[in-house]
Amino acid sequence: MSDDTKIFLSESEMPQQWYNVQADLPSPVPPCLHPGTGQPLTPPDLMPLFPMGLIMQEVSQERWIDIPDPVLDLYKLWRPSPMVRARRLEKALGTPARIYYKNEGVSPAGSHKPNTAVAQAYYNKEEGISRLTTETGAGQWGSALSFACNVFDLKCTVYMVKVSYQQKPYRRSLIQTWGAEVFASPTDRTNAGRGILEKNPDSLGSLGIAISEAVEDAATHDDAHYSLGSVLNHVLLHQTIIGEEALKQMAIAGDFPDVVIGCTGGGSNFAGLALPFVREKFAGRDIRLIAAEPTACPSITRGKYAYDFGDTVQMAPLAKMHTLGHTFVPAGIHAGGLRYHGMAPLVSKLVDDGVVEAVSFSQNPVFDAAVLFAKTEGHIPAPETAHAIRAVVDEALKCKETGEAKCILFNWSGHGHFDMAAYDAYFAQKLIDCELPQADIDEALTHLPQVGG
Amino acid sequence: MSDDTKIFLSESEMPQQWYNVQADLPSPVPPCLHPGTGQPLTPPDLMPLFPMGLIMQEVSQERWIDIPDPVLDLYKLWRPSPMVRARRLEKALGTPARIYYKNEGVSPAGSHKPNTAVAQAYYNKEEGISRLTTETGAGQWGSALSFACNVFDLKCTVYMVKVSYQQKPYRRSLIQTWGAEVFASPTDRTNAGRGILEKNPDSLGSLGIAISEAVEDAATHDDAHYSLGSVLNHVLLHQTIIGEEALKQMAIAGDFPDVVIGCTGGGSNFAGLALPFVREKFAGRDIRLIAAEPTACPSITRGKYAYDFGDTVQMAPLAKMHTLGHTFVPAGIHAGGLRYHGMAPLVSKLVDDGVVEAVSFSQNPVFDAAVLFAKTEGHIPAPETAHAIRAVVDEALKCKETGEAKCILFNWSGHGHFDMAAYDAYFAQKLIDCELPQADIDEALTHLPQVGG
Numbered sequence: 010m011s012d013d014t015k016i017f018l019s020e021s022e023m024p025q026q027w028y029n030v031q032a033d034l035p036s037p038v039p040p041c042l043h044p045g046t047g048q049p050l051t052p053p054d055l056m057p058l059f060p061m062g063l064i065m066q067e068v069s070q071e072r073w074i075d076i077p078d079p080v081l082d083l084y085k086l087w088r089p090s091p092m093v094r095a096r097r098l099e100k101a102l103g104t105p106a107r108i109y110y111k112n113e114g115v116s117p118a119g120s121h122k123p124n125t126a127v128a129q130a131y132y133n134k135e136e137g138i139s140r141l142t143t144e145t146g147a148g149q150w151g152s153a154l155s156f157a158c159n160v161f162d163l164k165c166t167v168y169m170v171k172v173s174y175q176q177k178p179y180r181r182s183l184i185q186t187w188g189a190e191v192f193a194s195p196t197d198r199t200n201a202g203r204g205i206l207e208k209n210p211d212s213l214g215s216l217g218i219a220i221s222e223a224v225e226d227a228a229t230h231d232d233a234h235y236s237l238g239s240v241l242n243h244v245l246l247h248q249t250i251i252g253e254e255a256l257k258q259m260a261i262a263g264d265f266p267d268v269v270i271g272c273t274g275g276g277s278n279f280a281g282l283a284l285p286f287v288r289e290k291f292a293g294r295d296i297r298l299i300a301a302e303p304t305a306c307p308s309i310t311r312g313k314y315a316y317d318f319g320d321t322v323q324m325a326p327l328a329k330m331h332t333l334g335h336t337f338v339p340a341g342i343h344a345g346g347l348r349y350h351g352m353a354p355l356v357s358k359l360v361d362d363g364v365v366e367a368v369s370f371s372q373n374p375v376f377d378a379a380v381l382f383a384k385t386e387g388h389i390p391a392p393e394t395a396h397a398i399r400a401v402v403d404e405a406l407k408c409k410e411t412g413e414a415k416c417i418l419f420n421w422s423g424h425g426h427f428d429m430a431a432y433d434a435y436f437a438q439k440l441i442d443c444e445l446p447q448a449d450i451d452e453a454l455t456h457l458p459q460v461g462g
Numbered sequence: 463m464s465d466d467t468k469i470f471l472s473e474s475e476m477p478q479q480w481y482n483v484q485a486d487l488p489s490p491v492p493p494c495l496h497p498g499t500g501q502p503l504t505p506p507d508l509m510p511l512f513p514m515g516l517i518m519q520e521v522s523q524e525r526w527i528d529i530p531d532p533v534l535d536l537y538k539l540w541r542p543s544p545m546v547r548a549r550r551l552e553k554a555l556g557t558p559a560r561i562y563y564k565n566e567g568v569s570p571a572g573s574h575k576p577n578t579a580v581a582q583a584y585y586n587k588e589e590g591i592s593r594l595t596t597e598t599g600a601g602q603w604g605s606a607l608s609f610a611c612n613v614f615d616l617k618c619t620v621y622m623v624k625v626s627y628q629q630k631p632y633r634r635s636l637i638q639t640w641g642a643e644v645f646a647s648p649t650d651r652t653n654a655g656r657g658i659l660e661k662n663p664d665s666l667g668s669l670g671i672a673i674s675e676a677v678e679d680a681a682t683h684d685d686a687h688y689s690l691g692s693v694l695n696h697v698l699l700h701q702t703i704i705g706e707e708a709l710k711q712m713a714i715a716g717d718f719p720d721v722v723i724g725c726t727g728g729g730s731n732f733a734g735l736a737l738p739f740v741r742e743k744f745a746g747r748d749i750r751l752i753a754a755e756p757t758a759c760p761s762i763t764r765g766k767y768a769y770d771f772g773d774t775v776q777m778a779p780l781a782k783m784h785t786l787g788h789t790f791v792p793a794g795i796h797a798g799g800l801r802y803h804g805m806a807p808l809v810s811k812l813v814d815d816g817v818v819e820a821v822s823f824s825q826n827p828v829f830d831a832a833v834l835f836a837k838t839e840g841h842i843p844a845p846e847t848a849h850a851i852r853a854v855v856d857e858a859l860k861c862k863e864t865g866e867a868k869c870i871l872f873n874w875s876g877h878g879h880f881d882m883a884a885y886d887a888y889f890a891q892k893l894i895d896c897e898l899p900q901a902d903i904d905e906a907l908t909h910l911p912q913v914g915g
Binding site: 013015017019021085086087097115178179183186187188384386387388389424426427430432433 | 631632
């Protein structure tokens with residue numbers, strides 16, 4: 010087994026293909042349905058919003074999909090990302106477990122998001138689109154897409170939830186530095202935004218509203234498409250480069266994970282690491298795959314596996330997924346990237362099939378783990394990432410009890426440099442540990458649409 | 463020549479020794495003088511503030527100094543740092559030059575500072591010290607020392623200039639996350655602080671005051687020592703791991719620099735990259751070594767090579783260095799790390815010997831270069847680092863004119879994630895290009911002490 014702390018791959022060892030788990034599922038993922046008709050979506054339904062290259066990936070059953078050379082070239086700005094053995098964390102925990110993490114915080118935007126952002130920008134550019142629109146809450150996705158559009162010489166319009174625009178000015182600055190235009194949503198640029206402002210001029214916005222604005226902007230302009238940072242099959246596909254690299258790095262380390270862990274909001278960073286290990290599990294390897302979510306938004310652990318709208322305002326397609334109901338509004342936890350009412354259909358299917366399991370944590374135990382990580386391994390994790398770390402710490406402590414020397418691999422999805430206010434709140438003991446009442450979930454689930462199987 | 467974008471070294475290839483340029487200088491660096499007596503400093507003079515391990519490094523004439531194993535182990539949390547070929551920047555400039563940078567932003571604190579912080583913490587721990595004190599302006603050094611003290615289980619007390627403490631809360635948060643106590647200076651904890659507050663209760667502090675507080679705290683407590691993040695010989699020594707790695711990486715790349723560039727405040731990140739190339743230059747290689755400083759604080763380009771106090775309040779030793787005078791107060795530029803009135807004696811000597819040259823830039827051209835870098839290479843540079851980038855861009859554009867395919871290597875000393883307010887100011891056209899009047903420099907130089915050669 011390697012003595013190194015960090016396992017690097019050379020650029021020539023970087024995977025050249027994304028892995029499409031759809032090729033290996035025992036039964037297919039239920040199709041998405043048209044929000045108006047309730048009928049299965051067809052590729053033409055998606056053409057106003059997405060380029061054909063991405064639509065075909067969305068429904069592809071091919072196991073391997075070549076990564077285009079221009080995307081590979083851009084990946085080389087930060088990939089292959091390091092796989093790191095967290096020896097100092099292991100020592101602090103006194104665990105016999107071996108803990109490894111994939112450091113996706115080394116990307117320009119500081120998270121895994123650019124893995125799909127550059128791919129999406131590429132396919133849109135190829136098909137003659139000149140502008141992408143998107144929404145962003147805390148700003149992780151908006152900054153990643155701004156970066157990606159810049160390198161492919163596309164314009165980029167970001168609708169940023171107004172409260173974040175005001176409270177997180179530095180992610181907004183990041184978006185602007187890479188060249189995107191960014192608006193505090195609700196804006197007066199769209200019917201959706203104007204409608205909200207008419208009713209409530211002081212609206213602080215929401216992700217649901219921002220999505221509606223971004224989709225409307227793209228749908229009403231021929232030169233523009235819309236871009237989503239998680240949930241969809243093609244987004245998860247692009248993230249599989251993380252797990253494919255990890256498989257090669259584990260081979261170099263002379264080790265192999267018994268447990269693979271990631272945090273889940275829409276599901277893309279977890280899936281990016283986990284799906285290649287799902288393939289290994291299907292091939293007979295004994296691996297546990299654990300999704301770590303917040304108790305404030307527990308779509309897997311407490312939601313229902315059912316058809317639901319992807320967005321709050323019922324404009325987006327219906328997907329069969331673990332959902333808390335599209336009207337569910339999660340508490341304002343600091344892990345903004347995990348505040349989505351649903352879960353990627355692919356991840357949901359794997360949960361339903363018993364392949365993936367899930368755990369949930371509230372904020373204070375999550376930040377206990379984040380600070381322990383920062384103090385031992387140095388790097389400051391994002392609040393989202395800290396959910397995965399909490400799960401890792403718990404698994405490692407179980408190993409301490411049982412004496413089992415398990416190998417744990419997790420996705421360090423991003424750094425927390427723009428989230429220090431959350432650390433301040435933690436140290437000031439101002440973080441609330443959300444106890445979500447069952448009645449709230451039950452109420453939200455009554456709004457599920459009556460369609461699908 | 464390698465086709466790779468990033469040149470990695472494995473941990474087993476990491477240099478095991480720091481390089482001490484003092485062994486190779488044609489004539490010795492003039493000694494530091496006692497601020498009271500004006501006599502050359504002796505090791506015992508420094509013992510109230512520094513451990514013997516560091517004092518001996520300060521005066522050592524040995525060419526190679528072994529890096530202790532515990533320091534090497536900690537370096538492995540982020541070292542060897544990547545050397546990156548900035549191909550997209552080259553292309554955007556249309557230059558035949560080849561541009562490489564050492565990415566020191568990958569460290570936990572996001573800059574080169576931890577290279578010396580962990581070494582200093584180690585030697586203090588070895589000699590039974592239980593607490594380190596230091597000052598910090600913008601917070602780069604304070605956060606690095608907090609990280610280093612945490613990993614060696616030392617307490618750490620940071621005196622942070624009050625205006626920064628108020629305006630840069632997130633670097634303060636970083637310092638606290640790693641466990642240091644941090645006070646807004648001036649404080650009522652020291653005579654120096656109380657004296658200032660008595661005269662001016664609303665004082666916003668200065669680096670000079672914070673230094674006085676940190677030094678007094680260390681000098682008046684037996685269990686505590688003081689720690690400095692730049693200027694001193696032993697600090698520059700620890701940073702030479704950057705250049706030693708770069709030499710190995712250049713060999714892997716099959717290339718060698720014609721020009722080596724770094725930004726200079728106290729001089730440590732420039733020296734860390736440049737000193738090993740100074741050795742190559744002494745050995746006959748044709749290399750230009752360029753220090754990039756701000757026009758607001760042009761110690762090399764417009765200062766005098768003379769003995770001066772290291773601090774504003776004349777408590778620190780006298781060093782022969784390029785200085786603007788210890789009473790000089792630079793304009794409040796965003797590159798806080800470059801606002802020091804003097805320059806490391808080692809760098810100053812090399813300038814005086816004609817080995818190192820210097821250039822200076824004002825803020826807007828510096829941020830033009832920073833944004834160009836961010837848009838092409840992705841990563842957001844710190845304002846300090848952007849001075850080096852400006853010098854690189856100018857050299858590359860000269861190559862475009864002359865058609866020379868020079869190889870340029872620079873130190874990407876840190877990321878700008880905590881400096882986005884500076885980018886905001888740039889985009890809002892609020893950055894001032896300082897024109898420092900000669901009269902201001904002349905006035906400050908009249909306060910130089912009348913000692914030394």
